[in-house]
Amino acid sequence: MALFTINRYLGDEEEKESTSESRSKALLAKLQKQAKAREQQSLATKEQLTVQDADTTQITSGKKKRKPEKVEEEENKQHKKKKKRKEKEESTEQLEDANGISVSVEAAEKAITGTLPKKKKIKDKNKAVIKEEEQDTNHPSEENAEAVEETTGDGVEAKESQETANGHPDPSDTEPGKISSDNSFQILGGYMKKRVQKVQRVLPKWLAEPDMIEKDIKSNLVTLSDVAGICPALQKKLEAKGIHSFFPVQAEVIPAILETVNSGLLIGQGGYRPRDICVSAPTGSGKTLAFVIPVIQALMMRVVCEVRALAVLPTKELAEQVYKVFCSYAEGTDLKVVMAAGQKSFAAEQATLTETRGRRCRSLADIVVATPGRLVDHINKNESFSLQHLRFLIIDEADRMIDSMHQAWLNQVIKAVYKSGSGTDTSVFKRVEPGPITVASLSVPQMPLQKLLFSATLTQNPEKLQQLGLHQPRLFSSTHTSTQNSTHTEEKFDFPQGLTEYYVPSTMNKKPLLILHFLLRLKYKPVLCFTNSREAAHRLFLLLKFYGGVEVAEFSSRLSPTERQKTLKSFEQGKIAMLISTDAAARGIDIKGVKCVINYDAPQYIRTYIHRVGRTARAGQAGVAFTFLLAIQMKRFQKMLLNAGSPGLQKHVVKPQHLSGLESRYEEILVELGEAIKVKAFKMLNLLHTSTSVTVCAHSE
């Protein structure tokens, strides 16, 4: 007895037949029937074609009835012209034939192939009809001319072939804008201008629906004990440093990170890899503590010293700032924090990172704070530097760090993290670069690497974020981006609550007087003033220094890292009334007590603006920002701020009489400055000349 019966469906008729022979017979009969039907159909079509060719006038009149009067008139005019042209052509053709001087293309083709092309055959038939009619009437009517035109050419042929192929009329005949008054060719596209449909912006769910962070710091403080998971020792330390409650971003993000280490550092919650965390919160909202506290809390019970947390920042100054915060909270624990940002020589940094005794290397750091360049140097040149136990990768100023991805620093870090992934290691420290989840990949738990991203202007561009290779990211944000009706491409950002923004209409010549007015007459000190280039910062610094009256300093790449460090310290201590800086101090720098930011040169990009003005109004405090705008910059700047979600930009007009008192001294200063620059340039030239001649002498010796 057969175990299985396979039934094949062969149609209703076949189902009735039981034997295979009868089934195939039935199938054959069916196929024959179909073939016969098709034969008959094609015969009928041929007959129809002949009838149509013979009686073109009838078809034309039938078609004509369907056309509106205006179209008909237009067509008649066109056809009259064409008819005349055709008659002319035909007469020349006939003449040429009669004289035997020229041979037409069709005749040549016929001579070669023995047949005429299909289209030409129809055309010839029609020509014959015209000739007959001409013989009859000697004056062809407009109707006849139209009939000739309508039945000749591709229009009819295409229509017929379409009808026979599909069994439906050609839709191009019924579509407006596609009917050609001249059917000798077929128009494929319409003339109508169509509005291009805007593409709806669709964000991934994690970006579109973030965990919301309250914007108002002051009215949303959370007491330290209300945030779960922080040990009493750390709470004490916070209080000792004047932190009595957490800011909203800290109250949301700290528990979320601590939750991912509930089951220990080696595996994520429930054995799963923890989700990466992205935080987008305004400048000065306390993002640094939002990662420092949970990382210290998670690592403080560690037994072996290995690099478990790595914070990457774009500049030396920022790295140093974050390093100091880590150090202050790691104090009293076994944790060792090391900075690798190029402040010291490579060898000196290497000595603080690793130690080699005999053939054994060991890490001297639990937490490393680095800039991308130096980090890559240590990965490539320091063999003892290992990231194989890295648990947290913190990327601060994440949007800026994405822009520096061309340096491929992240790839190098990831490579170093999964370096030991040979597949033979079966310990819990085994690390294999995560791929698609399979039973095999889940069978051995491995220590996860979790990325923590922070920025005040985190990009919402999924394409850019994708470069970071995030794992099921979770976003904490104070701005909600609606996915509904969001066809615009502008990104919205959050501005600090205590910030008041002004623009000051100005001209190029008035800008130096304006800055003098703000510095000498208004009580906004200390002021942080931004220019768009280091040359501009230096010129302005010289001008204000020559003018005198207040202490000013410059901050740019013109200074060495040590000079910059000193300058920042003096500014923080209140020894400098105005710091003139390039965008080197625009991001992340936390200087307490900055009451006012002045954009001497208007920033070109919204992100630059947000970070610059974010140096004031920090930690829920109040602050003002002024931007000097030339008339030509006004419209674009206002639009840029409006699109970014600025709460309001106000106009601040400085009356000319306020500046007039400063003018005479300013003129004198310009002369003095010119002299000084000349002397300086002369000295520089002299110096250059001496050094060149010394070199030449040395070479000649």
Ligand SMILES: Nc1ncnc2c1ncn2[C@@H]1O[C@H](COP(=O)(O)OP(=O)(O)OP(=O)(O)O)[C@@H](O)[C@H]1O
């Ligand atoms: N809970 C808190 N209570 C009091 N002050 C705090 C608290 N948290 C942070 N601060 C202070 O707020 C200031 C700004 O914090 P932080 O530098 O972390 O801001 P940020 O969000 O990183 O800013 P930016 O985006 O500009 O880098 C710092 O001086 C910090 O000491």
